[in-house]
Amino acid sequence: MFTDYAAVVTQLQADGLVTAAGRAGLVGTVAPEVSVPEARRVVRHFLARHVAVR
Secondary structure (H helix, E strand, C coil): CCCCHHHHHHHHHHCCCCCHHHHHHHHCCCCHHHHHHHHHHHHHHHHHHHCCCC
């Protein structure tokens, strides 16, 4: 995923608005502390490789 949606859904779960099963169905079981930085790293790498600054 290329958004911070995993962190948002985790906050919704903490507030009781989404169940653990619902969260897992939406974003998987990876903790946002792991998935968000990894998604950002992948996007940065893609942009650095394919979008040259000229």
